[in-house]
Amino acid sequence: MNIRVNGEKFLQDTVQGDRLTLSGAGAWIAINAHTLEVAIQAISRRYPAVKHVVIDMARVERLDTFGAWLLERLTRVFSARGCATDVTGLSSDYGALMSELRTVKLDDGSRRTGSQSLFYAFASIGENIASVGGSLLAIVNMLGALTMAYARVLTRPRSFRFTSLVHQLDNVAWRAVPIILLITFLIGCIIAQQGLFHFRKFGADVYVVDMVGILVLRELGVLIVCIMVAGRSGSAYTAELGSMKMREEIDALQTMGFDPVEVLILPRILALLIGVPILTFLGSMAALYGGGLVCWLYGGIDPEIFLSRLKESIALNTFEVGMIKAPFMALVIGVVASVEGLAVKGSAESLGRQTTASVVESIFLVIVMDGIFAIFFASIGM
Amino acid sequence: MARISPTAAATSNGQDPLAGQIPFKGNGAGTPEVIIEARDIVVGFGDRLVLNHTNLNVYRGEILGFVGGSGAGKSVLMRTIIGLIPKRQGTVKVFGVDMDATSDAGRRAVERRWGILFQQGALFSSLTVKENLQFPVREYLNLSQKLLDELAIAKLEMVGLDASACDKYPSELSGGMTKRVALARALSLDPEIVFLDEPTSGLDPIGAGEFDTLIATLQRTLGLTVFMVTHDLDSLHTVCDRIAVLADGKVISAGTMETMLASEHPWMRAYFHGKRSRAVEHAVPQPTES
Numbered sequence A: 001m002n003i004r005v006n007g008e009k010f011l012q013d014t015v016q017g018d019r020l021t022l023s024g025a026g027a028w029i030a031i032n033a034h035t036l037e038v039a040i041q042a043i044s045r046r047y048p049a050v051k052h053v054v055i056d057m058a059r060v061e062r063l064d065t066f067g068a069w070l071l072e073r074l075t076r077v078f079s080a081r082g083c084a085t086d087v088t089g090l091s092s093d094y095g096a097l098m099s100e101l102r103t104v105k106l107d108d109g110s111r112r113t114g115s116q117s118l119f120y121a122f123a124s125i126g127e128n129i130a131s132v133g134g135s136l137l138a139i140v141n142m143l144g145a146l147t148m149a150y151a152r153v154l155t156r157p158r159s160f161r162f163t164s165l166v167h168q169l170d171n172v173a174w175r176a177v178p179i180i181l182l183i184t185f186l187i188g189c190i191i192a193q194q195g196l197f198h199f200r201k202f203g204a205d206v207y208v209v210d211m212v213g214i215l216v217l218r219e220l221g222v223l224i225v226c227i228m229v230a231g232r233s234g235s236a237y238t239a240e241l242g243s244m245k246m247r248e249e250i251d252a253l254q255t256m257g258f259d260p261v262e263v264l265i266l267p268r269i270l271a272l273l274i275g276v277p278i279l280t281f282l283g284s285m286a287a288l289y290g291g292g293l294v295c296w297l298y299g300g301i302d303p304e305i306f307l308s309r310l311k312e313s314i315a316l317n318t319f320e321v322g323m324i325k326a327p328f329m330a331l332v333i334g335v336v337a338s339v340e341g342l343a344v345k346g347s348a349e350s351l352g353r354q355t356t357a358s359v360v361e362s363i364f365l366v367i368v369m370d371g372i373f374a375i376f377f378a379s380i381g382m
Numbered sequence B: 001m002a003r004i005s006p007t008a009a010a011t012s013n014g015q016d017p018l019a020g021q022i023p024f025k026g027n028g029a030g031t032p033e034v035i036i037e038a039r040d041i042v043v044g045f046g047d048r049l050v051l052n053h054t055n056l057n058v059y060r061g062e063i064l065g066f067v068g069g070s071g072a073g074k075s076v077l078m079r080t081i082i083g084l085i086p087k088r089q090g091t092v093k094v095f096g097v098d099m100d101a102t103s104d105a106g107r108r109a110v111e112r113r114w115g116i117l118f119q120q121g122a123l124f125s126s127l128t129v130k131e132n133l134q135f136p137v138r139e140y141l142n143l144s145q146k147l148l149d150e151l152a153i154a155k156l157e158m159v160g161l162d163a164s165a166c167d168k169y170p171s172e173l174s175g176g177m178t179k180r181v182a183l184a185r186a187l188s189l190d191p192e193i194v195f196l197d198e199p200t201s202g203l204d205p206i207g208a209g210e211f212d213t214l215i216a217t218l219q220r221t222l223g224l225t226v227f228m229v230t231h232d233l234d235s236l237h238t239v240c241d242r243i244a245v246l247a248d249g250k251v252i253s254a255g256t257m258e259t260m261l262a263s264e265h266p267w268m269r270a271y272f273h274g275k276r277s278r279a280v281e282h283a284v285p286q287p288t289e290s
């Protein structure tokens, strides 16, 4: 009947009529808490009908909060059934601890789990849908705030944070050049190789040049660059602004009379507006170079032929279409990153969530914008 | 008691490394056990030495108040003892275990027996209050969720909060609540030593007083040893058994409040006899123990 662990009896029970005597022993401490809990549960189930319970703690050598809480739980279980419960023999050293625990009210907190999970599932679907509208509104809001900040800077050019802009340009554009060149170069190579491989079957080798030229200049150059920038700089913006938000730095700026949009966000977005077109141009050139190289080495199309064919197949407006899109895409990336950054709440988890959202959302919007531009340019015949 | 470590004594040219430090007299009979022994600690950042051959003993069962000017290196010494900051020289023994010489398992065994309240709280921001308190317990003990929940609430009540705080996230807590939750987390494994870095800063005077009482109660009931960095003269007067003073990278003095008040060191005179301290001195009857 007794619960024995390592030869130690923690709790021993003896019954006389409706009177239960429990005598504790050993060390009622954290490492034994699990065994004790089981013993206590077993005993409280075993004697549903007793009227009087005496818990003798005289032989308990040590007691910590774990043991003390289990003792308290034991007395509560029996008291709740209307038993008279006495604890005797407890060393007076533990009196303060026990009286501390006696006042603990458990009700709140532990009941708020489970059962309503279906409700929460529906609620979270609703919240998500509403939050899409909310984030669109936030984007429009941010565009407005940016315009205001820009107008203010135009009237007072001295207040513009030029250092910050240069610093951001360094991060966004200059440091991104090698990776952008490498990736667009490889993409150019791959397109040309695939084109050659398939076009060769019906002797249309030379049209590969048209394909590479148009595809790269109109669509791929700007898209690849924007996706890279969204992943590289958009996420950095969100994380930077988010951690500033977490540490109340943005609140501090505001209370000093600065506009966070003007101080933090405007230079970042201007850096993107300048950086992304430059990167797009460099990226497109690298892709054409890669395409040309593959045409020469793999397809046997001489560089002179490649260049003259390229000159025939593309017009200036092919190039313009790509370049016009770049600043708009940059704006989308910057605004989304800033909105998500400012939406960060207190926890590290929320920072991670907003950074992910920022990248996913901006890539999505970049592609949607690209589609809209395609329709637009088609309808004006560009 | 004077020469605990012959090697340390030898390094400082035969001088007592604990010169000017009076040991804890203990609550009971017999010589109290040294529970934390920091010898000859040198810690620096770049070419600036923050701790310069610092020695300190903490005895079992005492509440040690650790004072010093802002930037004196109190947090640095605490973090060095805990092992968060590498030291250039010196040894730290906790429970008699040399923290540099012991294995990983030995370190973990020691770590399980101490609890730490960081100056900024350092609660896990993505866990609720309840989960913060249960995190270390779950790691070391295999308890039922029901018991974990009850213990979390019990710990919260012990530090003066209630069950309604359970499901809040750290970012939703006030400064004082953060301190209390952090203390509750430090106590969640019923440690033998607790390190408290300015536990009462940011609390209202009543709250700070309760906090002191709480620490004293816990120390009595659980036999805690408390290493408390504090600037709160009330705490020093009411709960600390001993006070250690850090200045110029060394512990210049350690002893009871009377020793502190009797000291001639200029910084200590300014600290313990300053305008703010006088109010406390007069308001609180000085402890006349032993």
Ligand SMILES: Nc1ncnc2c1ncn2[C@@H]1O[C@H](COP(=O)(O)OP(=O)(O)OP(=O)(O)O)[C@@H](O)[C@H]1O
Binding pocket: B045, B050, B068, B069, B070, B071, B072, B073, B074, B075, B076, B077, B119
């Ligand atoms: N990681 C670090 N790198 C460089 N210097 C540091 C570092 N941590 C602390 N310091 C320096 O060490 C010195 C002591 O710092 P510490 O945080 O210990 O002060 P303190 O005594 O706890 O002060 P306070 O009472 O203000 O908390 C300070 O001058 C601080 O600048």
Ligand SMILES: [Mg+2]
Binding pocket: B074, B075, B076, B119, B197
């Ligand atoms: Mg500090």
